[in-house]
Amino acid sequence: MLTLGASNPKALYLHIPFCTTRCSYCAFYSEPESSWRGFQETYVSRLEQEIAGVVQETGGFETIFIGGGNPGSLTCEQLSRLLVAAKSNQCSEVTVEMNPETFSESYFPLFEKKLVTRLSMGIQSMDDSVLRQLGRNAKVEDNLRAIALAKKAHGLYGIDLSFDLMAALPGQSIQMALQDIDTVVSLGDPGHISLYCLTVEEGTDLARRVSERELKVWDDDGQMELLERLWNRLGLLGYEHYEVSNFARNGRYCKHNLVYWDLDTYIGLGSSAASFLQSESHSWHYSQKQDLHPFAEGTLFSGYEKEMLDSDQLVEEYLMMALRTNRGIEKNLFKTRFSLDFDSLFSKTITNFDPLWYNDTSHLFVLSKVGWMVLDEIVLRLALQIPQPLDRH
CATH class of the missing domain: 1.10.10.920 (Arc Repressor Mutant, subunit A)
Incomplete structure (x- = not known):
């Protein structure tokens, strides 16, 4: 059972464990559409009530981040309810993740009403063969359409844009990775870019394919050479390398992630979400152990397990x-x-x-x-x- 005690978390993370299908490299908790279809409303309802309870106790948060999974599996109305419960218009930054294939103008009311101030989109690659290797649902044409829509939203509502790219991917060359950066920057002009090297996580389909030698991954020396080239390119394009995998123009850092990197307090709600809380004398983690169905059907604040830290x-x-x-x-x-x-x-x-x-x-x-x-x-x-x-x- 989750209780805050004397802690007053700075940031709120909400986990939406819904995806159309699961990407081959992904180790985050999510369920394919066949598992969550019909459970969106009960999941959102519990999450909305837990948010309201936490806000009543804390007064609100400085930053909010809705991630997944793919929050674009929820409707604009459902996301709005969660953010209204969190009183997001009082926050300095509210980020929502969106996959390119589900992003549309139907979500623009979130930006117009100032419920969301920052859009984070997982582009990953601008090559269809690489996207297929990753098991992504989006194709290059989806990425191009979503980048154009994101730029339109930025122009209309002033939201910050962040795009995720991946490097050291099977079938990817250094030149392809450099071209991904150039394309995303020229088309979307984002204030923020996250650039991650592919990690082979145990239990994923990617790990199975690598172990069975269906796919070949980059060795350490190759990754280091690639990263050096990519980091230099981003620097030349005006991005400050402010964290290992994150780059910002004109100080457009992700304030929510800075809370994590400062080891400041945050609370996570939803399946698999994690929290870090402190009082004057103690520090502890909470982790939500209920999967989608037990969470959607469970009692409020159940399933959160506490671990004290030395x-x-x-x-x-x-x-x-x-x-x-x-x-x-x-x-x-x-x-x-x-x-x-x-x-x-x-x-x-x-x-x-x-x-x-x-x-x-x-x-x-x-x-x-x-x-x-x-x-x-x-x-x-x-x-x-x-x-x-x-x-x-």
Whole structure:
């Protein structure tokens, strides 16, 4: 059962686990249309009531993000109800994800009424053969139509635009990936781009095809070369590389994701949604364990499981999040937050890092772009230096 206690979350995430079909690489929880058709209304009804209960307790949120799955599986009216319950017009940023094949002008009232201020769209690739390999429902013609519609919405209502692209895809060349960036920027002129390397997640259809050698994925050296080329191209186009996988023009950062990267408080509602909450003396996660049907038919706030976090777990999560950003770690804030001295804890380990990986001053520790390439290794080596409670040894 979810209860907030003394916590006052800054951000709200709503998970819509509906997709037409499942992409081959996707490890997020979603259900195909054959499973959710007829359950949209009961799912939305419970979500709407949970939102209202949380807002009554907290007063509202600074940012809201509706993701999935594909929120475009809901009607404009259903999305409006969720956002009205969340009092979204009081937020500084409200993002909704949309898949290109389901985005239409029927959703424009969300922008006109200022219920949504930011549209995030998963383009992924501008090549039909690559899209087929990914199991995407959208074709290039769907992407082109959706980009044009998104730009129209930006012109009419001033919403921010963000497009997702994927790299290191089977059958994709460096030149194809560069062309994807050029096409999306020239046609959509987005203020924000997310660029992700393909990850082969266990249990996905992609993982099966790779293990059975139906598909060949890029090796680490190839990915590093590709990312360097793509990151440079985005820089030349005026995008600031402000997080490992995210780029913004003119400071159009995703404020909602900054909450995650700052390890600030947020609450997630809906199937598989996660929360991070804090009081003066404790920190904890909630995770929603109910799948679509149990959630839609369940009692309010049931299915949310609580996990308390030790101080060492909290520091490890902070390292993992903060080092993803170009702001890195401010050492005075680290000491205030965790009562630990950053240099005393990590300086010996850092001296053994490749100097090209980082910039270290008396005030800041920030990874370079080269360091971002080996982020997991860096975080692991630092995490080993965190003092752990006796019951964790």
